[in-house]
Amino acid sequence: MEPGGSILESIGQEIIGVMSPVSICMFLVVLLVYSLYNPATATTIRTAANLVYMESPTDSTSQKLEGSLLNAVVFVILIALVTFLLVLLYYYNCTKFLVYYTRFAAFAVFSSMGGSVLLSLIQHFNFPVDVVTFCVLHFNFTIVGTLCVLSSGGPIVLKQSYMVALGIIVAAWFTKLPEWTTWVLLVALAIYDLVAVLAPGGPLKLLVELASSRDEELPALIYEARPTADMGRSGIRGSSLGLLVGGVMGDNSGSNSFEVELQAVLRNEDNNGNENRDGESIINVLENESNEIEVVEEDVGESSPLIGGGSLVERLPSPSERRNNDNANGSSRENEGQREDGAEGLRGLKLGLGDFIFYSVLVGRAAMYDLMTVYACYLAIISGLGCTLILLAVCRHALPALPISITLGILFYFLTRLLMEPFVVGTSTSLAMF
Amino acid sequence: MENSVKGDGLMVPKNLQPFKPFSRSNTRSTAFESTGIGYTLLALGPSLSLFIAVIAKKPFLILTLLSSTLVWLISLIVLSGLWRAFLPFKTGSLWPCTLIILTSVAFQEALRPLFWKIYKRLEDILDAFADRVSKPRLFITDKMQIALAGGMGHGVAHAVFFCLSLLTPAFGPGTYYVEKCSQMSFFLVSAVIALAFVTIHTLSMVIAFNGYAEGNKVDQYFVPAVHLIAAMLTLVNLAQGGCIIGIPLLYIMALLTMGHCGKMVWRRLTEIRSRQGSSF
Numbered sequence: 001m002e003p004g005g006s007i008l009e010s011i012g013q014e015i016i017g018v019m020s021p022v023s024i025c026m027f028l029v030v031l032l033v034y035s036l037y038n039p040a041t042a043t044t045i046r047t048a049a050n051l052v053y054m055e056s057p058t059d060s061t062s063q064k065l066e067g068s069l070l071n072a073v074v075f076v077i078l079i080a081l082v083t084f085l086l087v088l089l090y091y092y093n094c095t096k097f098l099v100y101y102t103r104f105a106a107f108a109v110f111s112s113m114g115g116s117v118l119l120s121l122i123q124h125f126n127f128p129v130d131v132v133t134f135c136v137l138h139f140n141f142t143i144v145g146t147l148c149v150l151s152s153g154g155p156i157v158l159k160q161s162y163m164v165a166l167g168i169i170v171a172a173w174f175t176k177l178p179e180w181t182t183w184v185l186l187v188a189l190a191i192y193d194l195v196a197v198l199a200p201g202g203p204l205k206l207l208v209e210l211a212s213s214r215d216e217e218l219p220a221l222i223y224e225a226r227p228t229a230d231m232g233r234s235g236i237r238g239s240s241l242g243l244l245v246g247g248v249m250g251d252n253s254g255s256n257s258f259e260v261e262l263q264a265v266l267r268n269e270d271n272n273g274n275e276n277r278d279g280e281s282i283i284n285v286l287e288n289e290s291n292e293i294e295v296v297e298e299d300v301g302e303s304s305p306l307i308g309g310g311s312l313v314e315r316l317p318s319p320s321e322r323r324n325n326d327n328a329n330g331s332s333r334e335n336e337g338q339r340e341d342g343a344e345g346l347r348g349l350k351l352g353l354g355d356f357i358f359y360s361v362l363v364g365r366a367a368m369y370d371l372m373t374v375y376a377c378y379l380a381i382i383s384g385l386g387c388t389l390i391l392l393a394v395c396r397h398a399l400p401a402l403p404i405s406i407t408l409g410i411l412f413y414f415l416t417r418l419l420m421e422p423f424v425v426g427t428s429t430s431l432a433m434f
Numbered sequence: 435m436e437n438s439v440k441g442d443g444l445m446v447p448k449n450l451q452p453f454k455p456f457s458r459s460n461t462r463s464t465a466f467e468s469t470g471i472g473y474t475l476l477a478l479g480p481s482l483s484l485f486i487a488v489i490a491k492k493p494f495l496i497l498t499l500l501s502s503t504l505v506w507l508i509s510l511i512v513l514s515g516l517w518r519a520f521l522p523f524k525t526g527s528l529w530p531c532t533l534i535i536l537t538s539v540a541f542q543e544a545l546r547p548l549f550w551k552i553y554k555r556l557e558d559i560l561d562a563f564a565d566r567v568s569k570p571r572l573f574i575t576d577k578m579q580i581a582l583a584g585g586m587g588h589g590v591a592h593a594v595f596f597c598l599s600l601l602t603p604a605f606g607p608g609t610y611y612v613e614k615c616s617q618m619s620f621f622l623v624s625a626v627i628a629l630a631f632v633t634i635h636t637l638s639m640v641i642a643f644n645g646y647a648e649g650n651k652v653d654q655y656f657v658p659a660v661h662l663i664a665a666m667l668t669l670v671n672l673a674q675g676g677c678i679i680g681i682p683l684l685y686i687m688a689l690l691t692m693g694h695c696g697k698m699v700w701r702r703l704t705e706i707r708s709r710q711g712s713s714f
Binding site: 006007008009010011012013015016370371372375376379380382383386412415416419420422423424425427428429430431432433434 | 491492493494495496497500501503504507510511513514515517518531534535538539542560563564567569570572573576579580592594595596597598599600601602612614615620623624627628631661664665668669671672677680
């Protein structure tokens with residue numbers, strides 16, 4: 001019926017490519033919280049996030065508020081210090097050290113924190129497995145994870161799954177924090193993210209500028225959403241988001257298109273052997289400088305009239321992508337566009353692991369109250385992510401990804417809990433619905 | 435409120451412990467979780483299949499679904515904000531319920547033309563984009579699919595907030611009965627009602643968008659009327675044993691919506707096809 005395929009088949013693919021792993025991560029964390037959470041036996045652990053004040057349910061409200069604020073401030077200061085340390089190390093070209101340290105941190109998370117999560121799952125469901133089998137399987141899981149998380153070899157699906165697993169483990173761990181501390185911490189981190197990326201002296205801004213000036217990739221844990229190879233039918237890929245938004249903005253010259261990239265830097269801190277991970281997210285916009293948006297590709301089949309075909313100025317390519325981009329740069333002024341060399345030729349959206357973790361922490365905390373709040377927070381976070389992407393397409397410079405989603409998430413959580421729940425539960429228990 | 439402890443309608447006296455070869459918690463947890471999943475699938479099963487078959491393949495439709503659900507969530511929050519001062523009212527009393535339902539339906543139906551306006555803007559943008567990348571413009575089936583995704587967002591929002599969020603106890607032992615409708619468990623009744631409403635909401639959006647596109651007054655007024663009548667029918671459930679009458683009537687409304695939508699879609703498609711056929 002449709003000879004050329006409709007545009008509806010492919011628009012928005014990159015956004016979904018980022019939103020689906022975030023959704024999967026949140027869903028699994030909610031499942032974990034529901035199966036493992038037991039308010040009676042929840043023991044609070046001392047981590048970096050509650051160094052100063054250990055919350056207990058018997059404290060008064062003002063005491064809890066003060067304590068949580070202190071906790072949050074201390075945590076943010078720790079994060080800022082570690083980020084500055086990271087910037088310093090990167091400035092003095094200790095990249096190898098950072099890579100090895102990140103690998104060690106991934107190993108520690110998978111083995112110790114992942115192990116404890118798996119053990120509690122086995123305990124809860126009475127899963128019949130013996131110690132030896134568990135050790136062998138867990139060891140394999142950890143080693144494969146460590147190897148494929150930071151390297152570019154191996155199937156991309158494996159790398160993506162391990163990234164999501166990493167996010168789930170750390171988020172599940174963070175949900176053990178007490179309630180007031182969690183909320184205040186999320187707010188503090190959103191504010192910190194905003195400042196660190198946008199303010200002139202912010203550590204993340206420095207880091208991004210350093211990395212871009214050296215034309216290197218950050219030694220960090222980043223989730224990469226590669227577009228699928230199965231796009232021959234529709235033939236539109238790359239930054240259709242950019243073109244779409246460019247159209248909205250009335251950009252008739254059609255001269256600019258761009259790729260969107262969210263990156264994150266992960267830091268670690270040791271605290272009494274407890275590993276805590278945190279991440280901030282920054283969004284880089286890569287500009288595509290070419291004037292030929294309307295070029296129609298004569299080649300049928302695989303290649304597409306790549307939006308703005310021509311050179312792609314990239315600030316932070318990965319080694320494999322750099323290869324392809326050199327080719328593209330070579331043929332910059334021709335109307336060839338970028339051919340697809342397998343899945344690696346195309347740039348997909350990248351999202352930092354810190355975003356995964358803190359979105360899931362918010363949703364996990366909402367899960368401890370009710371399913372209604374879970375759904376409301378999930379929708380709020382997803383819409384915040386979408387807004388951030390659109391804002392990025394408009395603003396075209398580095399933007400933090402945490403603030404909008406966290407703000408919307410917290411707002412919706414409290415609105416749902418205070419306003420909507422009595423209303424909806426009241427009407428639906430009397431079976432009067434609309 | 436009667437609270438009998440039953441597991442799937444079976445009374446197990448405490449002194450009778452059946453011999454179980456496996457660990458007790460194993461079998462018990464799977465038995466109870468399956469009832470919860472059963473109620474969930476009852477309310478959302480058709481939507482899930484529709485999602486997997488039609489919507490999951492096109493990323494844009496997923497985005498439409500998400501944004502539509504968000505809009506209805508916000509509408510529910512606004513409504514509950516308006517009515518918060520009057521809560522909690524005596525559940526089961528007629529006049530407060532009627533008032534609440536009237537205002538809620540009116541508010542939600544007022545949002546629909548807004549939806550339509552946003553959709554028109556979006557259609558222009560998409561058509562311009564299609565021209566730029568030299569692809570065909572949006573087909574009529576595309577437009578209907580967007581409307582379907584929007585309607586399904588509404589339906590899923592209803593199912594989640596009115597049915598699923600209350601299902602959490604259904605995943606454990608025991609069940610819950612409402613006084614006025616003591617024949618079935620509360621979870622079953624709300625799942626059945628949610629299924630009817632999901633159908634109505636999903637298809638209403640298709641009918642409404644088509645009505646706005648063609649300027650067809652019948653379609654335009656059909657949708658709010660059906661929504662209002664369906665909501666009023668649930669008020670019948672407030673009477674003792676009213677759900678025996680209320681729920682079949684609700685399903686009649688759902689079938690009516692389905693029939694009208696099917697007829698309208700068929701008519702549009704044959705119109706377009708005959709037009710295309712005659713032009714070649």
